Amino acid sequence: MPAETATRADVLADVPHEPGAPKPDPIVVVDGMRKAFGGLIAVDVEHLEIQRGVITALIGPNGAGKTTFFNLLTGFDSPDTGHAVFDGQAIDGYRPYQLAGLGMVRTFQLTKSLTKLSVIENMKLGAKGQRGERFLPSLFTPLWRRQEEEIEERAMELLRRFQLDHMRDEYAGTLSGGQRKLLEMARALMVEPKLIMLDEPMAGVNPALTQSLLEHVKRLPAEEGATVVFVEHDMDVVRDISDWVVVMAEGKIIAEGPHSSIGQNQAVIDAYLGAHHDAPLDPEQEDEWLREDRLELGDVPPLREEP
Amino acid sequence: MTGIDWGFILNQTLARSLDLNAAVYALAAVGLNVHFGYAGLLNFGQVGFVAVGAYGMGLAITLWQTGPFVAVLMGIGFAVVFALLLGIPTLRLRADYLAIVTIAAAEIVRLLARSTALRNVTRGAEGLNEFIGPFRELSPFNPSLLYGIGPFQYRGSQFFAIVIGWVVTLLTLLLVWQLMRSPWGRVVKAIREDEDAARALGKNAYWYKLQALILGGVIGGLAGMVLAIGNATIQPDFFVAPLTFFFWLVLILGGVGRVWSPVVGSIIFWALITFVRNLGRAMVNEGLIPTSIMDTSQVDQIQFWIVGVALALLMVFRPQGIFGSREEMALDAR
Structure with missing residues (x-):
């Protein structure tokens, strides 16, 4: 297993860690894709390539436009402008069922078991x-x-x-929530997808099942020959299974790279924590601030009582 | 102790439960079952399909002097066109829009048929009466004789339509049964459960919904044709909106999404109505109900109250209908 993961990651070894970086063998290429809801620009992706045969994570803070971007790619919503190419074929204006026919299958954040x-x-x-x-x-x-x-x-x-x-x-x-996720994933595989897009595959799954679900996702490229793109909030999951991470914030792609490079990326830290989170704080000031904080907390009963 | 003729009441109840109306309601409800029970389409204008089918058949004969078989094909054609008119603009939208459009469209059909502008075509409120000849010729039964066994006795003039009605009903049940156990039925049921899931798996939900709307609509149209042949007349004001809700009642009574339920629902519905009406009349006639409370003409209105109460009780004690599955019902609540 580790050897195989290594080869998968190797494909992307020479790819620069920057937004819109070209990939050696992209299965999806997106250009100038934009979608606005009224005054809110939900998605504004200049250029993105998704490498074939690897697992790409799409992360970003709430409201970053990840799910909207998913919807645009899979035909569940249509972009205001922009082009997308899937497996060498322009797919602008394609409907979801047509895309599924081409081999692009998605799952949903809220499980849709019938x-x-x-x-x-x-x-x-x-x-x-x-x-x-x-x-x-x-x-x-x-x-x-x-x-x-x-x-x-x-x-x-x-x-x-x-x-x-x-x-x-x-x-x-x-079925239980986790079993439904498993069923949805297995059902998507019945379509024999070239690209499988998982929208928060781990959401609402109990920890006992998470591991087995993760193992299934990890094996998809090797066993099904499928490329995987997934949206996820849990960074442990992202670290565990992704070969490449794409970060979105406010509709834009702000960073790309293997997960190891993402943690230190200034744009990513700013997007998650706010641009001024690391404004210098005098150590004394900080102590003061923490003390006040604790005093306030002391007024309420502890959240967790150990038995 | 009193003179209530239980034999007569029972006789009537049994006879009406298999009469022309029972067949027509069963057929119309089979169509609704395809729409709602299997495809999840909310059609509140099934009576529109019934009217369109009847008029399509009637007009083919009165306007173009076609033979009876061509006339039936015309009736089916009218129902298909009506389904396309309703479905093409609304089926891409949320389910509620179809419901709104169907209820309005059914009224439009009735008002168009009785309008003075179309008097030369549809004969306005008077209706079509001159189409029955070719069907009479096909009938092997003597119109003035009684046919049937035991309590089930019907005049020859209607017996032909009753036989046709139940045969057509059985054939459509067979059709629905086969469709719903096929992969086609699986897709349709999947769309009922979650349209987006079906689309994500490569199914053209819009096209399947349109097919289901057409199929159920054509079955409704067949109900209209059976009705027209049985009554030998097509009156626009027969096709009023409440009829649709009786079809719904029949469907819910039997249990939504089960092949046989519309037939059983219809038989029970008509048995219940006939029983209540005849018992009420007898009780008024025998003085068991004083005329100060109600007279015989008011019994006909009370019968629907009783049916309403019966339906309410059914919903309380057996919400899934007679054939429905409690287990499936419970899944909705999760």
């Missing part, structure tokens, strides 16, 4: 090019039975990998 369909039906829905999904052929079972069996086999394989196979006939609505 609660009243069984787990296996959820999975089978993901498969592309189903004959039985067209109206007239659907009326004649022999036209789609074979394909349906193949799809089911593939679905079961994925369910086993994601340890959901024992739930196959349960309603998806009965």
